[in-house]
Amino acid sequence: MLTFLLKRLLGLLPTLLIVSVLVFLFVHLLPGDPARLAAGQDADAQTVALVRTELGLDRPLPEQFVRYFANLARGDLGVSIRARRPVSTEIGERFLPTLLLTLTSMAWAVAFGLIIGIVSAVYRNEWPDRVGMTLAVSGISFPAFALGILLMQIFSVELGWLPTVGADTWRHYVLPSLTLGAAVAAVMARFTRAAFVEVIGEDFVRTARAKGLKERVVIAKHCLRNALIPVVTMMGLQFGFLLGGSIVVEAVFNWPGMGRLLVDAVNQRDYPVIQALVLLFSLEFILINLVVDVLYGLINPTIRYR
Template sequence: MLNFLVKRLFGLLPTLFIVAVLVFLFVHLLPGDPARLAAGPEADDATVALVRADLGLDRPLPQQFVNFFWRIAHGDFGVSTRSKRPVSQEIAERFMPTLWLTLASMVWAVAIGMALGIVSAVWRNRWPDRLGMTLAVSGISFPAFALGMLLMEVFSVQLGWLPIVGDGTWRGYVLPSLTLGAAVAAVMARFTRASFVEVMHEDFVRTARAKGVPEWRVIARHCLRNALIPVVTMMGLQFGFLLGGSIVVEVVFNWPGLGRLLIDAVSMRDYPVIQAEVLLFSLEFIIINLIVDVLYAVINPTIRFK
C-alpha cells in the first residue's frame, strides 16, 4: 500500500503540469483585455499601457509562460489584478465557506441517497422502488438554479423560516446545501439501487438467507459492504464535482466561496485567480481519487492483496 501511495503521489506532478499548461493557454484565449478592465472604462491608452506593463502582459507569451511556471514552482500564484491582493490569500478566505457547504451537502445527500437506493433495491418493482426512483429522476432533471430560487421563494419569502443569504449560522447552510446536494442524492440513490440489486443475487446472499440469517442482517452485513465499491467511487467523484462545481449555487445564494470568486475572476479576466483556482480544483480531484482507491482496500480487504 505504501508503494502504491508513493507512486500515485509522484504521478501528481505530470498531471498537474499538463493541467497548468492547458489552463495558461485557455485563459489567454479568453476575449477581452485584462489591462483595460483593470484600468477602468474611462482610462486612456497611456494608462492602459502602464497597467499592462504592471501586470506583465506586455511581455511575449513564451516569457509569461516561463514566469508562470517559475512562480508556481515556488508556491507563488501571483497577485489578483482585481483586488491587488495575493491570490493565495484570496483563495484561503473563500476556501472554507465552499468546503463547509460541500460537506453539508454531501452528508445529507449520501444519507438520503443511500437510504432511497437501499429501500428501492429491497422492495424492487414495488411502490417504494417506483417512488424512490421517481424522486431520483426528479432530482437529476431539476436545474440547480431553478431549485434554489424555488426553495428561496417557499422557505424564505413565503414562510420566512430560513435566510436567503448566509448569516453565519447553521440556518444559512440549509437552502444552499439542499440545492447543491439534490442532484448528488439522486445519483447516489440510483447507483446504490443498481449495486444492491446486483449483490442481492449473489450466491453468498442466498446462502445467508438459507441459513436463517435475519433479512436486516443480510442487508446490513452481507449486502451493504459488498455493494459499496461502486458507490464509494461515485461518492468521491461527486464530492470533487461539488467542491469545484458549486458555482451556480454560490451565485444564486450570493455565497462567499470559490465558485463566486471564479465567476468574478472570469468577468474581470483576472488571470492569476483563474489559473490558481483551476489548478486547485484539479488537485482536489486527484487527491479525492487517491483517497477513493485507499478506501477500496478498507472496504474489501481482498483488494489490498491484489
C-alpha cells in the first residue's frame, strides 16, 4: 500500500506540470487587457503602461513563463491583480465555504441516490422503479441555474422560509446544496440501479436466497458490498465535479466560495488567481481518484495494489 501511494503521489508531478503549462497558455490567450482593467477604464495610456510594467506583463511571454514556474516551484502563487493580495490568501478565504457546501451537497445526494437506486433495482420495472428513474431523469435534465432560481422563488420569495444569499448559518446551505446536489443524486440513483441490477442476477445472490436468508440480508450483505466498487468510483468523480463545478450555483446564490472567485478572476483577467484555481481543481481531482483507489481495497479485500 505504501509503495502504491508513493508511486501515485509522484505521478502528480508530471500531471500538474502539464496542467500548469496549458493553463498558463490558456489565460494569456484570453481577450482583454488585465493592465487596463486593473488601472481602470478612465486611465490614460501612460498609467496603463505603468501598471503593465508593475505586473510584469510587458515582458516577453517566455520570460513570464519562466518566472511563473520559478515562483510556483517555491510555493508562491503570486499576487492577485484585482485585489493586490497574495493569491493563497484569496483562495484560503474562499476554500472553506466551497468545501462545506460541497460536503453538504454530496452527503444528501449520495444518501438519496443510493436509496432510490437500490429500491429501483429491487423493484425493477415496477412502480417504485418508474418513480425513482423519473425523478433521476428530471434531476439530470433540469439545469442547475434554473433549479436554483426556482427554489429561491418558492422558498425565499413566496414562502420566506430560507435566505437567498450568504453563508452564515445552516439555513443558508439548504437551497444551494439542493441545487448543487440534485444532478449528483440523479446520477448516483441511475448508476446504483445499474450496478445492483447486474449484481442481483449473479449466482452467489441466488445461492444466498436458496439458503433461506432474508431479502434485506441478501441486499445489505451480499449485493451492496459487491455493487459498491463502481458506485464509489462514480462518487469520487461526482465529488470532484462538485468541487470544481459549483461555479454556476455560487454565482446564482452569490456564494462566497472559489467558484465565485473564479468567475470574478476571469472577468478581471486576474491571471494568477485563474492559474492557481485551475491547478487546485486539478489537484483535487487527482487526490480524490487516489482516495477512491484506496477505498477499493477496503470494500473488496481481494484487490491488491501493485
